Amino acid sequence: MTISEEKNKLTVRSEYFNLADTLECGQVFRYAKNDGSYYIISKDKHCRAEQDGGGVTITSSDIGYFKNYFALDEDYAEKHAEIISIAPELKAAAEAGKGIRLLRQDPFEMVISFIISANNNIPRIKGIIDRIAAEAGTKKEWGYAFPTQAQMCMLTEADFRRLGAGYRASYLTSASRAVTDGFLSGLTVSDTGSAMKKLLTVKGVGKKVADCIMLFGLGRGDTFPVDTWMEQALLTETLNTNAKIRCHYIDRLGSLAGLAQQYIYHYKRNIEKKTV
DNA sequence: AACCAGGCTCTCC
DNA sequence: GGAGAGCATGGT
Numbered sequence: 572m573t574i575s576e577e578k579n580k581l582t583v584r585s586e587y588f589n590l591a592d593t594l595e596c597g598q599v600f601r602y603a604k605n606d607g608s609y610y611i612i613s614k615d616k617h618c619r620a621e622q623d624g625g626g627v628t629i630t631s632s633d634i635g636y637f638k639n640y641f642a643l644d645e646d647y648a649e650k651h652a653e654i655i656s657i658a659p660e661l662k663a664a665a666e667a668g669k670g671i672r673l674l675r676q677d678p679f680e681m682v683i684s685f686i687i688s689a690n691n692n693i694p695r696i697k698g699i700i701d702r703i704a705a706e707a708g709t710k711k712e713w714g715y716a717f718p719t720q721a722q723m724c725m726l727t728e729a730d731f732r733r734l735g736a737g738y739r740a741s742y743l744t745s746a747s748r749a750v751t752d753g754f755l756s757g758l759t760v761s762d763t764g765s766a767m768k769k770l771l772t773v774k775g776v777g778k779k780v781a782d783c784i785m786l787f788g789l790g791r792g793d794t795f796p797v798d799t800w801m802e803q804a805l806l807t808e809t810l811n812t813n814a815k816i817r818c819h820y821i822d823r824l825g826s827l828a829g830l831a832q833q834y835i836y837h838y839k840r841n842i843e844k845k846t847v
Numbered sequence: 848a849a850c851c852a853g854g855c856t857c858t859c860c
Numbered sequence: 861g862g863a864g865a866g867c868a869t870g871g872t
Contacts, residue, residue, distance in 0.1 A: 685853075739855090778854090800853070
């Protein structure tokens, strides 16, 4: 992987960085595609990103933030190879998704976003999040920042319903109050099992949503979110519950389980479908 | 018109 | 601890 950097611009050349696959595998909701460029908002930061034969180019006044966001200090070639080595049956999915990188996103934003994601579809999740940001987030020249915890606490259950959250509205008011900076820093120092337990105390957060928060917002690879797509892909006679699927892959892959899960999710949703 | 979407809570056993 | 009902909303 080679990185060339200017003031507000960064170009990454690597076969292990596919911008579209990274953004469109369901880990992030605040991005829009326009004329081949992606416009990404994370927390209170914004960038434009595009990919051509020469690599991925990121433009932002906060380029340091997005170096971390895209985890450009990590070697995904090694992770990719190790997953295939441990779990050869995932080779097709891993090859198809080799350019996927796990983004380092803001934990509070992940809690709120994935509460909304429950029993919902991605276009609608994006719409609800955008409307909440426009309602409560700080206005910037490029749009609206994701609301801070204090800003989220300004919204009522009726507000969240008006913005389309449906029955998740009460979860959002309650979670906004519960997920303080202190709560989140407690998660950082806990092991994954303890962090899971703490997250499950938040209304609207179950095991799957907790795994997503830990994987996308807390950098914990030893997780394995099982949603309806993963059930379709992985339920078998022996692995016949979500918990068994989750344990099976975490036991084998450890901190690489989360990335493997992204390969499978991407393959099931974006690749396999096209060939049928 | 049923069924589904990055499931969760609550109840009952 | 596990099974089942109910849940807002919009797309197919």
